[in-house]
Amino acid sequence: MATSSSNQITIILFCLLSTIIFNSSSLLMCNSMIIHCDEKDENTLLKFKHEVTDPSGVLSSWSSDEEKDCCQWRGVHCDNITHRVTELHLPCDTIQSDEILDKDDEKPHCLTGEFDMSSLFDLEFLSYLDLSNNDFKTIKYDFNSIHNNKTCNDSSNIHYLDLAYNYHLFSDYNNMLHQISHLLSSLQFLDLSGIDFYKETDWLQSLISLSSLSELHLDDCSLKDINPSLQYANLTSLKVLSLSSNDFSSILPSWLFNHSHISYIDLSENYLHGQLPQTLPKFHQSIESLCLYDNDLEGPIPDWLGQLDQLKALYLCYNNFDGQISTILKNLPSLLIELLLHSNFLTGTVSQKNFHLFSKLKNLGLGSEYLVFDFDTKWIPSFQLQILVLENFGPKFPSWIYTQSSLELLSILNSRASFEPLEKFWKFAAQLEVLVLQNNSINSDISNVLLDSKVVIMQLNNFSGSVPQVSPKVTHLELSYNNLSDISPFLCQKMKGKRNLETLFISDNALSGEIPNCLMNWTSLLQVDLRNNNLTGKIPHSIGSLSRLIFLSLEKNKLFEEIPLSLKDCKNLQYLILGGNAFSGTIPSWINQRIKILQLGSNQFSGNIPIEVCQFFSLKILDLSNNKLSGSIPNCLHNMTSMISPYASMDVLKILIPTKYSKRGFSFVYFRVVTKYMVLDFVHPICLVDLSSNDLSGTIPSELFMLTGLRSLNLSHNQLMGSISQHFSNLTLLESLDLSNNLFSGQIPQSMSGMSFLGALNLSCNNFEGKIPMGTQLESFTNLSYVGNSKLCGPPLTKLCPQDEKLPNEKQKREEEDDDDDSSEVRS
Known part of the structure; x- marks a missing residue:
């Protein structure tokens, strides 16, 4: 969302500026004196290095044998005057798409193993600790020793703690949040997203003691109880609260609306139900972003939203809200930049008259099956959108969309529009980074279309003909549930430049004939799903060229003969779904040990179940039925x-x-x-x-x-x-x-x-x-x-x-x- 993105940009710019200032001041000081970090801090860091596993050599510069002072080690920041370690920046690099798919996956390029975090508290002046997105399995704590340590008061110097997306961390501990909050009472930033806290039954009470906490991120943590009956949570400094993708299934909690200084709330992708309160919340003068999408909220959208003078982002889509769209839009603040209201039960007519005040809009989502679109064909909006989501409109295609030259993402769902003339639409779509067309009334042969968006998702549209060609820009192509008949021209197409396609989903179509032996052209592929078609013949030998392949589904086709030995070269394969064909021979003993789903049912495999299946340590589904x-x-x-x-x-x-x-x-x-x-x-x-x-x-x-x-x-x-x-x-x-x-x-x-x-x-x-x-x-x-x-x-x-x-x-x-x-x- 725009607000989140702008915050990230601000943080990045701040970090860059801080780095420049730090490097400049360090350079000046180096002219007059030699910097040496504290010997105790150096020994603590070396102990940490010894405890963890470092497959990519992230900590290779951490060595007492080198000339580098420990303040110059990677990720280590020291105070310019005292030379004591104040910050550790050791997040793993951005998730690599050919490695991480779920919480069980290893991150082979990241720090891993276990370490004794209590030893890090020997860094008496440590205020900033970022170990996010690594793969630490367990973390050892001796809270009693920390409390008894003579420097335990200094441990409260930690203001910033980010351990997010270390999926296995803390999973076997009870009351870990209570221990953290009790020990680090001066925390201002805490991000533990992606860590499984299913045992934390009283997580909110554990955090209330953090009176200095400004940002709290607990996304995707399997939290269940959001304390709906609690009237007030004493998080007096809280400005950012992100609790998305948890398992909350209650009404919205009262304490959420009783924080006068909060600016960002994200409770999206939960199971919250009930209505929004009808009384003005205490955050009405501070809230800038309210994200409640993908829940089960219902009832009217309250009028007090119009009194949120600072509100810039409102995400209420994918709920059960009702009410007249004209009344709702009339009450919203004109400063809005992001407004997503689609996939609700809003009624009435929406036209250009409802948007004359919203000149700052960048992201817009509208549409329900009870909503009528009535835009003037000559209307040119005062805004320029980056994201547009429209649902259930028709029979006319909104011509004002073509005026949005800054549009990057266009999603059109469940429409009854004709999209004519299609040539104009495909030309406009070429400017987009993301194109989503799902369940629309588009009956068209797309054999001659060239797709040029990075992400293309076009399901349930009744497209026919051959699979269209793509440019090198396309990385994700999803054409499932259409009526496409031929994949050969696509797979064997000639292309200028490097192919970057990673995802190819064309399930549930009418593809027929053999899979051509042209897969060597698509070595970038990570996921291939061609299930529920009429493909025949054998899997081509060139499948072995897809060394990055993780997911392969050819289920319910008419393929036969043995699984080719060349598939053994797909050493990253973790999902192999070949059921409902006529494959024969024995079940291969060379299948990748990292396999998670092996579906070979309803074929003609014979022989014994190979003993090698016992080496599939990550397997979740084993289907060898009907052979x-x-x-x-x-x-x-x-x-x-x-x-x-x-x-x-x-x-x-x-x-x-x-x-x-x-x-x-x-x-x-x-x-x-x-x-x-x-x-x-x-x-x-x-x-x-x-x-x-x-x-x-x-x-x-x-x-x-x-x-x-x-x-x-x-x-x-x-x-x-x-x-x-x-x-x-x-x-x-x-x-x-x-x-x-x-x-x-x-x-x-x-x-x-x-x-x-x-x-x-x-x-x-x-x-x-x-x-x-x-x-x-x-x-x-x-x-x-x-x-x-x-x-x-x-x-x-x-x-x-x-x-x-x-x-x-x-x-x-x-x-x-x-x-x-x-x-x-x-x-x-």
């Missing part, structure tokens, strides 16, 4: 350690979109899996093992019961035998279990009745015997879960167990005795 596999299930599945953690299924798998307009540069990718007898799309992929419909034999290895993060297990339609182990109950998070159509025997263990998350169960067509265990969970299933087991008895089956057959007779006998007693009383 011709034989042999036993490997007894080493417990080595797939990503399926052991109870939080394994919570990690969001994300694909990088390289644009400055995505909040953190990410776009979700949905993985399709079959569970609970349904086909579901997951943004948070569940941990799943599906080996059904093969010819597997033997027993279930006990090691499988160590995969305690499993949510779905399907072993149905095989030749498996033996009894069900009591250890099945270890899979406490299991939601779907299918063991049907095998040769299992023995009794169903009573321990399974405690599997409280189990929502789908199929044990039919086996040789189970005895009574179905009592327990709320197992009794909740119908007889369909147990049919085909002739020796099973008890509810929900109608067959009674031998031990239960006497119960009705005894009950009847007691009733008869009661009847006799009643008759005696009547006679008497």
Whole structure:
């Protein structure tokens, strides 16, 4: 957003200016004296270097053997007079798009390992610490020793602490925020975004003691409780509050509106509901940016927004707000630079009359299915937009869009406009950095279109013809859910200049024919999704040229033959989705050990399950169903350690979109899996093992019961035998279990009745015997879960167990005795 961007630019300029001033003053001082940093500080820094792992040599200049003084070491800043270390700047470089996709991923170029942060408090004058975006696994603390340290009062000198996006940091600690706030009471800036604080149940109370805190960033931290009943939070110095992408599911908290000095609030991408307060908040004279988009807020947009004299950015899109658009726009302050109101339930007519005061607008989002667009065809706005999002307009295309020569991002969704003449539109689109056309009424052959925007997302538009050509500028191309028929001209096109395409998504089209052997032209590709088409033939040998490839989906086509050995050269491949084809041969043993999703179901693979699958330490989904596999299930599945953690299924798998307009540069990718007898799309992929419909034999290895993060297990339609182990109950998070159509025997263990998350169960067509265990969970299933087991008895089956057959007779006998007693009383 503009406000955030301007703040970043200000910070960058300030840092550059500070660096120039610092270097100039240092140069002058070097003429008169030799600078030496404090020996104690130097030893502390060397201890830190020894504790961490530094794969890229970031700390290579940190050495007591070199002539460089420690104040000249990379990332170290010292006071010009005392020469004591005051600042440590060690953030990892910008996320590399071919490395980081989700929270489980390693960052091989960043600082990693573990370190004892309490040792850094020996830097008595340290005021600024930035270790953001590294990959520290754990951080050791001895808070008691810090408090008992004679310099513990000096530790409060730290005013700036940034540990953001060290995804594994603090994950095993309770009350860590309380410890930090108690120790660093003088903090002015705190950013712990991306660190999982799911155990922090009272995070706000922990931070209230930070009376000097000016900026707080806790985005994407799995926080759940935002204290909606709290009336006032004593964060008296707070100016910036960013809590986006958490799990808040309450009403908006009262304390949020009772801070008179706050200027920036971001609670976007949560699950907040209810209405905005109708009374004027205390921040009405200070607030500059209010971001509440992508929640479940509803009701009217209050009139007090017009009294926010300093408001420059208002993000309310993707909610359930209602009301007349003309009234809302009339009440908004004219200083607005960013206004996003689309994807709500606003009503009425919007025209040029509503915008005559908004000359400063740079970002605009409008549209709902109940909103009518009525702009004059000759209108030329007084503003020049950089971002424009329009929804549900038509039948006329707003001609004023063509007057926006500064436009960089254009998103048109769910429109009924014709876009005619298309030649004019494509020419205008060439100036854009980001073009989004989704679910519009554009029936057009785009074979001869040349796309020239960095990011192109054009889904659900009924485009036909060949996949259009792209310029070297394009990095992200998404054309899914159209009617495109030929990909060969695109893949084999000649191009002047280096190709930079990283993302190619053309799923759910009508692509046919073979994939041409031209992939060597696209070595920049990171993600390829061609699922749900009519492609035939084999995967071309040139697939091995895509050494950067991370994500490959060719699911549900008509591809055949073996997976080419050249795919082994795709050493970064982490998502391989090839289900629903006619691939044959054995499952390759050379698949990358970093694989996270392996979907090879509904093919013609034969042979055994390779023992190498046990080396897939990061695997979350293993789908080998509906093939011709034989042999036993490997007894080493417990080595797939990503399926052991109870939080394994919570990690969001994300694909990088390289644009400055995505909040953190990410776009979700949905993985399709079959569970609970349904086909579901997951943004948070569940941990799943599906080996059904093969010819597997033997027993279930006990090691499988160590995969305690499993949510779905399907072993149905095989030749498996033996009894069900009591250890099945270890899979406490299991939601779907299918063991049907095998040769299992023995009794169903009573321990399974405690599997409280189990929502789908199929044990039919086996040789189970005895009574179905009592327990709320197992009794909740119908007889369909147990049919085909002739020796099973008890509810929900109608067959009674031998031990239960006497119960009705005894009950009847007691009733008869009661009847006799009643008759005696009547006679008497």
